[in-house]
Amino acid sequence: MYLEKINSPADLKKLSLPEMTALAEEMREALFNRLTKIGGHFGPNFGMVEATIALHYVFNSPVDKFVFDVSHQSYAHKLLTGRKAGYLDDAHFAEDSGYTNPDESKHDFFNVGHTSTSIALAAGLAKGRDVLGGKENIIAVIGDGSLSGGEALEALSVAGSELNSNFIIVVNDNEIAIAENHGGIYKNLKELRKTNGKSSNNMFRAFGLDYIYEENGNDIGAMIALFEKVKDIDHPVVLHIHTLKGKGYAPAEKNKEAWHWTLPFDRATGKTTVNFGDGESYGAITPNWIMERAAKDRKFVVVTPAMPASVGLVPELRVKLGPQYLDVGIAEEAAVAVCAGIAKNGGNPLLVTNMTFLQRAYDQISQDVCINNLPVTMLMNYTSFDGLTDVTHLGIFGLAVFTNIPNLVVLAPTCAEEYLNMLNWSIEQKSHPVLILIPGNEVFHRSSCAEEKTFDALDTYKVEKKGEKVAVVALGDFYQKGEAVAAAIKSALGFEPTLINPRFASGVDKKLLEELKKDHVLVITLEDGITSGGFGEKIASFYGISNMKVKNYGLEKKFYDRYNPAGLLKELGMTTEQILADVKEILGK
Amino acid sequence: MYLEKINSPADLKKLSLPEMTALAEEMREALFNRLTKIGGHFGPNFGMVEATIALHYVFNSPVDKFVFDVSHQSYAHKLLTGRKAGYLDDAHFAEDSGYTNPDESKHDFFNVGHTSTSIALAAGLAKGRDVLGGKENIIAVIGDGSLSGGEALEALSVAGSELNSNFIIVVNDNEIAIAENHGGIYKNLKELRKTNGKSSNNMFRAFGLDYIYEENGNDIGAMIALFEKVKDIDHPVVLHIHTLKGKGYAPAEKNKEAWHWTLPFDRATGKTTVNFGDGESYGAITPNWIMERAAKDRKFVVVTPAMPASVGLVPELRVKLGPQYLDVGIAEEAAVAVCAGIAKNGGNPLLVTNMTFLQRAYDQISQDVCINNLPVTMLMNYTSFDGLTDVTHLGIFGLAVFTNIPNLVVLAPTCAEEYLNMLNWSIEQKSHPVLILIPGNEVFHRSSCAEEKTFDALDTYKVEKKGEKVAVVALGDFYQKGEAVAAAIKSALGFEPTLINPRFASGVDKKLLEELKKDHVLVITLEDGITSGGFGEKIASFYGISNMKVKNYGLEKKFYDRYNPAGLLKELGMTTEQILADVKEILGK
CATH class of the missing domain: 3.40.50.970 (Thiamin diphosphate (ThDP)-binding fold, Pyr/PP domains)
Structure with missing residues (x-):
């Protein structure tokens, strides 16, 4: 076993080519262990194992810096940078976010989950290096359809003219996006593959970039040779490598769209192990x-x-x-x-x-x-x-x-x-x-x-149940929560509150809110999102100079990460019981 | 005079080539009349006169549809589509928005002022046409650096593979963006110009598009021949035309950046006629x-x-x-x-x-x-x-x-x-x-x-003057308005209100707002923007269940267009007098 001994890229560099080939298979086994049990991005990661080994063999991370687009293809990188436990050991799965994450490792530079950002982020690293007089290699890795996103195309053009220093873009071409490819540039990638990179019709060169094609993207030796050729290069270059998405698992190699990302599955059958039941969705x-x-x-x-x-x-x-x-x-x-x-x-x-x-x-x-x-x-x-x-x-x-x-x-x-x-x-x-x-x-x-088939009367909220004293304005998929709160109020306080389904998240029903002033003292709003800038604040502002009290329930303006939804609601004081307690307190009961 | 007789493109189609050449000069005179007096986009429009005449000569607007990127180069189009009064007649300047605008003419399809949108918008027109079984020509015009924007590059790729029908992209290459060009794609345009479009290194072909180069973008005859060649074409094509930005005015031909857009100016000297005074800015x-x-x-x-x-x-x-x-x-x-x-x-x-x-x-x-x-x-x-x-x-x-x-x-x-x-x-x-x-x-x-050099204590508002009863929270460049309101309150109501400079538009100073509850009954917020989702609503929400009254002043959630700023403030009830009157009413005085 080689993988167990690799705690950082330095350990990888000691291996021979045959040893690295064996390591690649061990890494796929580690990926299987995690992905069969908790799911994640499959195809892109299985295809990038060899290239990632070669990247870490040739370059000197984290001095040399890798930026993986969307993080779709970063699992192999994680395995080699001290995070193998998140793949080998079920008890440690939760330690790995599934995306690159600087909080996990000094080998990651950005928390990335949206596509098409790697080239621009890496161009920034390169510009920062140049201003500070550094010499390290900066490498952006992009594939799986991310290249057609505006941010990526803009950045290709920037790199093609504004950077005159080391900058390496690895285009991992596995012939497919998430679903099938759409976009003229993918026709160009295909033409370049068919001509072994020799076609004079080349989008990267048209953007002002140097270009090298390598057909054997799943051959560690070929990848090492390629990366050694461009290490410390003094200008931007695109390395167009051809890899096999899902390599090493027949169902994934065959049905690339279905295996771009996967739920937990049975390795023998390829079928998901998640039981969705037969309820409506x-x-x-x-x-x-x-x-x-x-x-x-x-x-x-x-x-x-x-x-x-x-x-x-x-x-x-x-x-x-x-x-x-x-x-x-x-x-x-x-x-x-x-x-x-x-x-x-x-x-x-x-x-x-x-x-x-x-x-x-x-x-x-x-x-x-x-x-x-x-x-x-x-x-x-x-x-x-x-x-x-x-x-x-x-x-x-x-x-x-x-x-x-x-x-x-x-x-x-x-x-x-x-x-x-x-x-x-x-x-x-x-x-x-x-x-x-x-x-x-x-x-x-x-x-x-x-029966309500028209919504022409914009910003008209629907009173689902007319009551008194308290109005519960429960937006969208928080409506059922509103029903529960209304029922709890009725049961605990002995009066029927008004229950409102606003329907329109983007407007304030001024007429209705005005009418509520007659026989209500409190309006509570429930929304499935951050309150900051959202729905409820507009209602709070509307009632600003009246005697109506307003309490907005929703999430905080915060980048939550991998939370337990039910736990979060409780933490935010948004369970039915907690809201009822608030209502009692506000009403002085 | 030909221009005076042109009320629609139909009138243009009756002219001979020499007559259209004379018309071009009359159109430049009309542009001078407007731009010397009220300013606007100069260089792009002066460069596009001939090509626009040819577009309207060959195609059948508005059945055939033009989309001008940013509207930078749409003035000549406006002159030929019933809007010449906005250029010839000073009394009618205000009727023309300076941008394409469907409210002005059936020859305009979108109100456009941000860059890089024309190809995607026109691709949508083409897709709509195809689904409905139409046959008209769809023409996107783009230039002046807009091509490097992500939306434009995305759309080139979409057009290069997803449209298999008539679609014409006119790339008006006047060698410059707004300032000098930046981006690898502009190096490619240059290479294509130098080789008369023959270089095999061609970004448009790499995106999957057909391509024709025409050097004589300011020659009406050459432009007519070009457009006739592609009229009713059955697939997407890029027409790369070379024009002279600012053509017809020596200072603009010489200093293209300064003359991309201009303030009112003296034609003889090229100097602006606006007097900025010598105050600080x-x-x-x-x-x-x-x-x-x-x-x-x-x-x-x-x-x-x-x-x-x-x-x-x-x-x-x-x-x-x-x-x-x-x-x-x-x-x-x-x-x-x-x-x-x-x-x-x-x-x-x-x-x-x-x-x-x-x-x-x-x-x-x-x-x-x-x-x-x-x-x-x-x-x-x-x-x-x-x-x-x-x-x-x-x-x-x-x-x-x-x-x-x-x-x-x-x-x-x-x-x-x-x-x-x-x-x-x-x-x-x-x-x-x-x-x-x-x-x-x-x-x-x-x-x-x-002396306040640090802002490390996030979301701490600054109490500029401690007072009582009413707190005026005046954000950013509305601070001076807040000062005026505070002074008016003191003068009219005999007490000193609290004046707060929040500094942080993105946060709520909960501690300070909590303290205000002791001796204040009303908080008014002033912000230079729409209140919806903005600064003041966050404060209204904070005070929602307290006895504090809150009134948010700002603009409505609305697409205002070419308004008089002072008039708008009055309409919104935001003059000092109007706010004072509100305060009196809320306080019951």
Whole structure:
């Protein structure tokens, strides 16, 4: 066993080539141990084992600095930099974040989870080095479709003209993004692969960069030779290496999209070991609605920045959608602007992705869509604190980011009926840009919502139960929490509070709030996101000079990381019992 | 006179080539008439006259659809589409926004003022056309450095693989961005110009696009021939045309940067007719500070996404900064990430641009800088409602966008002394990302601020005058307004209110606000931006369940366009008199 003896890259450097080849297999076994049990990014990491060994053999980390894009392909790096326990030892899994993380190791420089950042971050390291007179190598690693993101393309252009010093970009070309590739640049990568890098049609050279192609990206010896050739190079160079995504596991080599990221699975069968039960899910409701809509509305077009799985659009459904489906590749800005154009020319665009990734297109939403007030529908997944809990993937900032853009109608449904009615209304109306939050909780059904098919009266909240003294304004997937709080108040305090489903996260129903003043003394707001800049603060401001008391419940403005959702709610004083206790105290009971 | 007879492109199509050549000169005279008197984008428009005539001669607008990037080069288009009065007739100048605007004409499809959007917007028009079965030509026009922006590069890649239908991209290459070009792709444009488009090193082909070069971009006949060649083409094509920026005015042809955009000027001398007086300005204080800082701190690096003029960095100063200056070209995302990298490697980066453009890098600020808590200083110009008033260039959204990002310290200085102390503190500290708002009002001096050189105690507001009953919390460049309100209250109501300079726009000073409860009944907040999601709402939320009354003053969540700043304040009830009247009413006096 070699891996057990490797506590830092220095230990790796003592090995011979055959020993390193054996090490590669041990590393794959370590990856299997972790990924079969807790899941994670599979394909990119299995493909990068040999190249990573060679990187650490040739370069001198952490003096020489690696930046791994999205961290998709950083597990092998972690194994070699003192973090093998997080893979070999089940008791230590939690110590490893699954992303590069400077808090874990001096060999990591950034906590990274969004795509397309490595070249620009590394260019900054290089510029910093140059200003300070340093001499180390700076290496950016990028692959898996990240190259088509604007930040990466901008940075290629910057590196191609503004850096005149050591800078190494490793383009890990495993022939695929997360799903299939989309974007002209991937056609160019293919052409370069086919010509062994010799085609004169070369995007990297066109950006002003030196370029070397290496076909044998899974050959440690070839990789060592390549990296030795460019070590201490005095100008920016792109190393285009061809690797096999998922190498070492037949199902992953065969079905690359399914194995980009995996849930815990059984190694023998390749089947997930997670039992989802057979309950309803928005993950099933959503693609059903999309397919029905597309069939009856030829103007309907689904656009995604490489996140079809975000709404359950598996390959068969994408094929069925045909020209009504447009994956622009990882390119959130273009995705939003393309939707603006489709809407302007009479189409009915639906943009789908995860909330955290839509942040990348704040300006396009504001300028391209909302200033022009175009009827683009944006459907967001992972909008809840109870979803992805990695610090780089939190959906909790979306309300603060998107509810303060003029003209944008942000809708927060509380049940399946309301969700589907909002979708249909949004696609059919021609007056507003709309962002719809897919609820992060289980699927609820509320027959009272079924008949409300229009949301033309913007910013009108729905009084679900008219009561007195206390009004509970419970937004979106926190509506059921609001119901529980209302029930607890009634039971403990003997009066029926008013329960409100605001529906519109982006506006204040001034008329209703004004009316509440008559027979209410306290309004509490519940929202699934940070309160700072979000929904409830707007209501607190509205009541600022009145006698109404307002308490906003939500998350703090904070980068939470890998938390326990239920525990966090308790810590924030947001359990039903804690909220009831607050209400009692405020009412002096 | 031909121009007078042209009310739509149909009138243009009746002209002969010699007549169109005469028309071009008349159009330049019309541009002179407007630009000498009210200023605007000069160089790009003077260079695009011939190409625009040819576009309208060959294509059938508005069935065929043009999208002009940033609208920098759309004036000639406006002259030919029924809006000549906005150029010929001084009384009608205000009817023309200076940007493309669908409210002005059916020949415009988007209100555009940020760069790099045209290709993606037009790709969306093309996709919409294809889904609806249309046949029209879709033409995107881009130039002046916009091509290096991520949204444009993403869209080139999308067009290069996902559109298999008519799509025409006109790259108007006038050899320069706003300032000099930065970015590897501009080296490629140059190589293509030098080889008459024949170099096999071609970024557009590398993105999967067809390509034609035309050297004579200012020759109407050559342009007509070019456009006729691609009219109704069945696939995407790039037309790379070489034009002369500022053509027809010697000073503009000579000094392209100075004449990209101009203030009103005297045609004979080329000198501006605006008298700035000789008072102090932040526009002079800022570059002075930058140059001093750079001289004594070799780790200090100024990074800008092509907006050096935003902080007065004229060409001579940029040359003097040498390696301590990095213009990444129009590439806001890369600019922010590069700063993260510089900070991580020990440098002291200062990012400079206009607030409205920093919106493009929301995600990079959140993920690359703030999750990693890196000491990047971002210095923003045009942060005030009383600055740029075009709907696409408003600084009023910045507080809502940036004060809700965890870890980011947003500082709002109230005078020159505080401004400089904040800059020095921010560059010297290593614990926080910081965004500093350049005040939008005149330069004030307050000696009480001179000695406060550290801002380590985050979110501590400064009590400028301790009083009673009413607290006026006046943020940043609204501090002087707060002083006036406080004075009016004292004079009218006979007591001294408390006057607070919060300094930190991104946090709540809970201790101080708690203390105010003892002897205050009303807190008013004043902020230079929309209140929705901004500063004051956080304070309203803090006091939600207390007896303290809170009134938030600021702008509405709205896309204001070309307003009169003083008039707007009055409309919003924000004059000193109106605020005093509110205070009286709330206090029941």
